[in-house]
Amino acid sequence: MKYIIANWKMHKTDQAVRDFFAVSREVLLTAKGLEIVICPPYPLIPVARNEVMGTPIKLGAQNLSGEEEGAFTGEVSGLQLEGLVDYVLVGHSERRKYFHEAGREIANKLIQAYRHDLKPVLCFEKIEELAVVNETKGLVLAYEPTAAIGTGEPDTPENAVSIASQAKASLGVDVPVLYGGSVTSANVREFITRPEIAGILVGGASLDPQSFIDLVRAASS
Ligand code: PGA
Numbered sequence: 001m002k003y004i005i006a007n008w009k010m011h012k013t014d015q016a017v018r019d020f021f022a023v024s025r026e027v028l029l030t031a032k033g034l035e036i037v038i039c040p041p042y043p044l045i046p047v048a049r050n051e052v053m054g055t056p057i058k059l060g061a062q063n064l065s066g067e068e069e070g071a072f073t074g075e076v077s078g079l080q081l082e083g084l085v086d087y088v089l090v091g092h093s094e095r096r097k098y099f100h101e102a103g104r105e106i107a108n109k110l111i112q113a114y115r116h117d118l119k120p121v122l123c124f125e126k127i128e129e130l131a132v133v134n135e136t137k138g139l140v141l142a143y144e145p146t147a148a149i150g151t152g153e154p155d156t157p158e159n160a161v162s163i164a165s166q167a168k169a170s171l172g173v174d175v176p177v178l179y180g181g182s183v184t185s186a187n188v189r190e191f192i193t194r195p196e197i198a199g200i201l202v203g204g205a206s207l208d209p210q211s212f213i214d215l216v217r218a219a220s221s
Pocket of ligand 1: 183
């Protein structure tokens with residue numbers, strides 16, 4: 001089984017989510033050997049949930065607060081996500097870059113994810129960034145080199161394999177390590193067929209239902 005995690009970032013509306021599943025549902029449901037996880041923006045989680053209810057398609061959130069609850073305007077807690085999604089992205093490079101997330105805050109987000117039964121997908125670029133990890137049960141890692149995100153210039157599969165192996169060695173456990181950064185239907189097999197790479201995290205190519213269908217078909221063939 002390999003993961004395909006779609007990060008929709010700050011895209012789509014309620015209607016666009018319904019349209020996406022109307023076009024892609026059948027292919028997503030018949031794809032073999034894949035754990036497909038869609039990460040919509042927070043307000044679109046309910047409509048997406050409605051669309052995937054009773055199917056093996058999973059949902060994830062794109063972020064969560066490192067705090068349990070309280071006066072943190074604009075934040076969303078693990079408690080609020082519990083039961084709505086199965087996964088949560090933690091420490092995506094855009095969170096690090098635009099919202100200055102780092103170290104302790106990312107560690108707190110991991111703690112909150114575990115506390116609320118959400119599987120964390122910890123995004124990292126450098127092995128040192130894995131120092132925040134102190135629990136590995138159910139943990140998923142995603143190696144996402146910033147130079148490859150949204151640029152159309154993916155890392156080489158060889159380098160992704162090497163980083164995945166280093167990440168596992170540094171944690172001392174065989175956690176799933178995904179690759180993310182400019183993955184498309186044209187290159188997904190180069191990554192997903194490597195035993196060291198447990199799947200992919202995809203942004204741009206997951207937005208249009210036809211391009212996502214193509215990617216899922218390529219990955220499962
Ligand atoms: P991309 O984004 O597929 O558009 O490069 C990947 C990501 O940010 O997770």
